[in-house]
Amino acid sequence: MKRNKHGCDLKSCFLCRLCSKDWLPAIDVHRQSFHVNKGEILFTEGSEVTGIYFIYKGTFKVHKKWTDDKEMIVRLAKNGAILGHRGLGNDIYYPVSATALEPSEVCFIDLGFFQSTLKVNYQFLYELMMFFAGELKESEKKMRNLAHMPVKGRIAQALLSMSAKFGTTAEGFIDITLSRQDLASYTGTTYETVFRIMNELVLEGSIALSGKNISILNADKLHEHAGSS
Amino acid sequence: MKRNKHGCDLKSCFLCRLCSKDWLPAIDVHRQSFHVNKGEILFTEGSEVTGIYFIYKGTFKVHKKWTDDKEMIVRLAKNGAILGHRGLGNDIYYPVSATALEPSEVCFIDLGFFQSTLKVNYQFLYELMMFFAGELKESEKKMRNLAHMPVKGRIAQALLSMSAKFGTTAEGFIDITLSRQDLASYTGTTYETVFRIMNELVLEGSIALSGKNISILNADKLHEHAGSS
DNA sequence: CGTAGAGTTGACTTTTGTCAAAATCCGTGG
DNA sequence: CCACGGATTTTGACAAAAGTCAACTCTACG
Numbered sequence: 001m002k003r004n005k006h007g008c009d010l011k012s013c014f015l016c017r018l019c020s021k022d023w024l025p026a027i028d029v030h031r032q033s034f035h036v037n038k039g040e041i042l043f044t045e046g047s048e049v050t051g052i053y054f055i056y057k058g059t060f061k062v063h064k065k066w067t068d069d070k071e072m073i074v075r076l077a078k079n080g081a082i083l084g085h086r087g088l089g090n091d092i093y094y095p096v097s098a099t100a101l102e103p104s105e106v107c108f109i110d111l112g113f114f115q116s117t118l119k120v121n122y123q124f125l126y127e128l129m130m131f132f133a134g135e136l137k138e139s140e141k142k143m144r145n146l147a148h149m150p151v152k153g154r155i156a157q158a159l160l161s162m163s164a165k166f167g168t169t170a171e172g173f174i175d176i177t178l179s180r181q182d183l184a185s186y187t188g189t190t191y192e193t194v195f196r197i198m199n200e201l202v203l204e205g206s207i208a209l210s211g212k213n214i215s216i217l218n219a220d221k222l223h224e225h226a227g228s229s
Numbered sequence: 230m231k232r233n234k235h236g237c238d239l240k241s242c243f244l245c246r247l248c249s250k251d252w253l254p255a256i257d258v259h260r261q262s263f264h265v266n267k268g269e270i271l272f273t274e275g276s277e278v279t280g281i282y283f284i285y286k287g288t289f290k291v292h293k294k295w296t297d298d299k300e301m302i303v304r305l306a307k308n309g310a311i312l313g314h315r316g317l318g319n320d321i322y323y324p325v326s327a328t329a330l331e332p333s334e335v336c337f338i339d340l341g342f343f344q345s346t347l348k349v350n351y352q353f354l355y356e357l358m359m360f361f362a363g364e365l366k367e368s369e370k371k372m373r374n375l376a377h378m379p380v381k382g383r384i385a386q387a388l389l390s391m392s393a394k395f396g397t398t399a400e401g402f403i404d405i406t407l408s409r410q411d412l413a414s415y416t417g418t419t420y421e422t423v424f425r426i427m428n429e430l431v432l433e434g435s436i437a438l439s440g441k442n443i444s445i446l447n448a449d450k451l452h453e454h455a456g457s458s
Numbered sequence: 459c460g461t462a463g464a465g466t467t468g469a470c471t472t473t474t475g476t477c478a479a480a481a482t483c484c485g486t487g488g
Numbered sequence: 489c490c491a492c493g494g495a496t497t498t499t500g501a502c503a504a505a506a507g508t509c510a511a512c513t514c515t516a517c518g
Binding site: 128140141142148 | 295296315318347358366375
């Protein structure tokens with residue numbers, strides 16, 4: 001994949017677009033980049049919105065709490081994605097949290113600066129709007145799946161989409177490490193259930209496991225479970 | 230509620246904003262208004278995007294098919310709302326369908342015209358972006374509820390939000406008529422289950438039924454079921 | 459070693475969905 | 489005004505899916 005100096009691929013990186021088109025003063029922005037450790041929380045649901053983040057390198061989960069021990073992972077994001085954009089709108093609090101799944105680099109853009117950029121930069125605003133439109137579609141699709149698809153299908157679906165989004169390593173493993181607990185939260189089910197279903201998928205030869213790594217052996221079979229989706 | 234010449238309330242009507250600020254040539258737009266009968270489909274999932282609709286008067290359900298006999302109602306919309314905006318983004322097909330729940334009036338804006346308005350009208354684009362941001366939040370909240378809340382809670386939640394969105398009639402009924410089947414689709418469950426749960430809610434004194442009409446007797450109790458949500 | 463934490467499994471319960479039958483409502487034509 | 493057919497509503501019995509709880513195992517790590 002073609003990558004630019006930021007380490008993300010041009011096609012999907014808002015930051016790259018910003019820089020390459022001189023929409024934002026790239027250097028200043030880059031100075032604001034910082035490191036986030038695995039498991040570290042970038043921002044928390046309910047905390048005040050201070051700005052927008054761009055993932056420069058790494059992966060994050062965006063999640064919403066339900067009870068103390070239950071959360072829903074709303075989205076997985078990697079290099080080039082925006083985080084914290086849900087802080088736009090009228091509320092001043094983030095409706096979700098973001099946690100790093102691996103050591104990551106993000107760059108932070110102050111809300112005021114971001115908004116004034118939006119005010120000035122028509123094209124960027126347009127892209128952002130389109131981005132939201134896409135996210136909304138995604139979200140509604142996921143919602144429907146959650147409502148009508150049995151757990152096995154949801155897991156199959158999740159594996160397929162993760163594979164599509166994050167690609168696979170040289171060894172054929174899906175290039176993201178998600179704990180079982182996280183996979184459960186992502187598919188809206190429990191730890192134990194994820195377990196049993198993963199076993200079933202292994203037994204039927206759809207996937208293979210190696211420690212925490214997952215590889216897809218038979219995408220067709222997974223698609224069968226996932227239905228039209 | 231303050232209403233303007235279009236019949237919708239200023240606060241939430243995109244069309245009104247457009248007109249009142251001369252963002253769009255109001256008269257031309259109004260000429261395009263037309264009537265939609267109850268049960269009539271405004272646009273269908275998978276059909277080509279031709280434009281955007283504004284609800285001038287009436288209510289619509291926005292839904293997504295799952296199987297022939299299962300659908301998910303993604304959103305309910307009334308006077309002043311936009312429909313078909315999900316047709317923006319890169320795809321050229323609507324990802325959802327919209328069906329009138331009562332005799333309604335909508336006005337249609339051709340996609341080309343709409344997009345060129347967006348290109349020219351900065352403020353409108355900004356509002357639209359914010360609107361999407363809000364919708365996304367809504368959608369994600371609903372997603373989480375769907376995943377973790379038991380059916381009773383989802384129904385309670387649905388009743389509360391319908392009451393908040395559509396208000397109540399003079400007799401105290403929620404001002405929208407949704408068939409049981411639709412309520413089931415809205416809460417991601419089945420006809421029969423909706424039934425039994427509604428009975429429970431009546432028995433415990435939370436709601437009262439009168440034909441298809443529903444009135445909330447004890448909002449606190451419903452909130453209990455719905456939890457923090 | 460010993461302990462904490464995650465991974466694994468089994469037994470059991472609860473929730474919800476499915477199917478089918480019975481009851482009720484409603485418009486139509488006799 | 490009544491009987492009829494079809495649709496919708498209501499109920500019950502049952503099955504399936506998924507969640508809960510508790511125990512047991514394994515591993516990493518001090």
